[in-house]
Amino acid sequence: MRIIAGQWRSRPLVAPKGDTTRPTADRTRETLFSMLTSRLGTFEGLTVADLFAGSGALGLEALSRGAAKAIFAEHDAAALQALRTNVANLRAQAQCDVRASSVMTLGPARGPVDLLMMDPPYGTGAGAVALEKLQRLGWIGPATWVSVETGRDEIISVKGFTLEVNRDVGKARLHILRRASLET
Numbered sequence: 001m002r003i004i005a006g007q008w009r010s011r012p013l014v015a016p017k018g019d020t021t022r023p024t025a026d027r028t029r030e031t032l033f034s035m036l037t038s039r040l041g042t043f044e045g046l047t048v049a050d051l052f053a054g055s056g057a058l059g060l061e062a063l064s065r066g067a068a069k070a071i072f073a074e075h076d077a078a079a080l081q082a083l084r085t086n087v088a089n090l091r092a093q094a095q096c097d098v099r100a101s102s103v104m105t106l107g108p109a110r111g112p113v114d115l116l117m118m119d120p121p122y123g124t125g126a127g128a129v130a131l132e133k134l135q136r137l138g139w140i141g142p143a144t145w146v147s148v149e150t151g152r153d154e155i156i157s158v159k160g161f162t163l164e165v166n167r168d169v170g171k172a173r174l175h176i177l178r179r180a181s182l183e184t
Contacts, residue, residue, distance in 0.1 A: 001057060003090075004030050006064030014085045015055050016078040028169045029061060032147060035167065035176055036115070039145060043067045046114040049139065051103045051130065056083040058117040058147075060090060069095055071113065075102040103130045112141025122151035122171075131158045135179070146177040 001013040004026060040046070044066040050059030051073045059070035070092075074080050080100055087096045099106070103118070103126070116139060120126035127148040134140055148156050152168050156175045164176040 001026060001055065003057075003061055003064045004033060006061070006066065008060070008064040008090055011064075011090060013055055013057055013060065014082045014089070016076065016082040025170060025172075028149070028172045028174070029057060031167060031169045032058075032117075032149070032174050033061060033065070035165065035174065036145065036147065037065075039164070039176065040115070043115075047071070048115040048117065049073070049113045051106075051116065051118045051134075052120045052126070053083055054079045054119065056086050056096075056098075058119065059096070060086055060092065062115065062117075063090075063092055063095055067095075067115075069097070071097045071099065073099045073101055073103050073106055075100065104133065106134070106137065106139075108137045109134075109139040111138065112144050113139060114143070115145050115147070116140060117147045119149040123154065128156055128158050131156075131161065131177075135160060140179055142179055144179065148175045148177065149173070150175065 003011045043062050046067040047069045048062040048067045049071045053072040053074040056072050059072050063070050118127050150173050152171055152173045160180050161177045162180045166175045
């Protein structure tokens with residue numbers, strides 16, 4: 001695993017030991033960031049959340065491309081160790097808020113993030129459950145972009161969200177969502 005683009009391009013990332021965590025493949029991450037760049041234009045100054053963070057590859061990729069701050073949530077001990085090692089190796093501690101907790105136990109947000117990225121375990125439905133909760137807790141505002149990685153055969157459908165696009169990459173399906181407009 002490595003950073004794809006930006007200031008840390010080609011820098012290696014440590015993956016968690018064991019098979020509890022499934023890191024997002026470089027090709028999948030490259031496709032996701034291409035999809036996001038075509039919608040966001042730039043990552044400059046954004047606050048991003050990388051939830052079900054694992055190694056932190058998604059949030060660190062966003063920081064490498066210019067995001068100002070990344071919030072990570074991960075509860076698995078091996079994944080947390082890899083995440084903290086990656087943050088330290090990139091000397092990104094000042095830009096990172098690493099939370100040793102499950103996404104499901106996160107409290108209210110100080111304000112909505114610009115980009116929320118989730119890579120929950122495939123086949124669990126955890127992404128949809130987390131989206132509903134995070135919206136209620138103020139993590140997702142009208143301008144927030146949301147990406148959720150699922151298994152290729154999964155669909156994300158959450159009340160209050162509109163699917164902008166999805167794309168299959170290998171065994172993964174990438175979903176880009178926005179909060180649905182209240183004017184309907």
